[in-house]
Amino acid sequence: MIRNITVYCSSSNHAPEAYFECARQLGKGMAERGIGLVFGGGNVGLMGCVSDAVMHNGGTVRGIIPRFLEEKEVAHYGISELFVVETMHERKMKLTEWGDAFVILPGGFGTLDELMEIITWKHLGHHRKPILLLNCNGFWEPLLSFFRRIAEEGMVGKNHDRYYTVCSTPEEVFGILETGDPQS
Template sequence: MKICVYCASSDKVADKYFEVAEILGRQMAREKHVLVYGGGSMGLMGRIADVMIANGGHVRGVMPRFMDQVEWSHKNISEMVLVEDMHERKKLLVEGVDAVVALPGGCGTLEELSEVITLKRLGKFTKPIIILNLDGFYDPLQMLLDRMVEERFMRPEHQRMYTFVERAEDIIPAIKSAPVWDADAIAFAAV
């Protein structure tokens, strides 16, 4: 599988976040999955890429040229795709992937996750979306999404668009058992 992983570039986060990036990277490499990510060399981005490389995994980075020019890009990955802007980056990150995973992260991770959920809601992206809710990190997001359903901004069926898991070890099994979201899902894309 080709798995897009959204994650942070900050090196200042707690060790537990680096640990989940390592666990996921090792599991993906062991199972011969391809990592598609933002191309960074620092933070969780750098850690998951480093672990994939150390374990013989294939890593594809997608990064805007302005970020590469300030040397944010990982120099040792299998493949780096340079793009003109963040919009093109987000499009290429999900193009042809079999799943999207969101690790804990900042506003960039949240923005990418929000966009891919919207694309799934509109039937433009139909693959599994897995959100790692380590130690309740994404509890507020889960509450907000539930509230959107309660207030009828979304329908109950829309809760099948994503799966929250609490442990890194549960990510790959969650991808494999995610509810189907196919052409039939588009029939209820409108509220």
């Protein structure tokens, strides 16, 4: 059963509006289904947007932020719980532990780092949690093409795509989570 979803996404306020709308829909849908959000604890970009959507719709939000980012005044104090940790590694461990599934919205280097780590950990058998790439406006297509290339060139197995599921809409995410993850 999915009680909490860890969402990885951009902290940029300059992302296209379509990505913000996708984040709002995801957050609203989570709250409506009684699914809590676990996220990086920031009040900016898609992170702030998805957490605000969960909170505004009566949901629960747990954020984890390293002290150095809290001190830069990007911490989101308007959520259910905010945990301040010392390192990025500690943050990533809690994000991984506290979520029952992972949804990855568009993002930059940090989002890519988190995505690659949880895919690698799933590949190595460290977890069996669903990983869903929310492909807003085709954002993940270049990365998915790269994944196909590294499979074609023998860098990863041909069945690499069994570790994640690609979804086009938040509703598709919820449909997959409600019927069971085909990739676990």
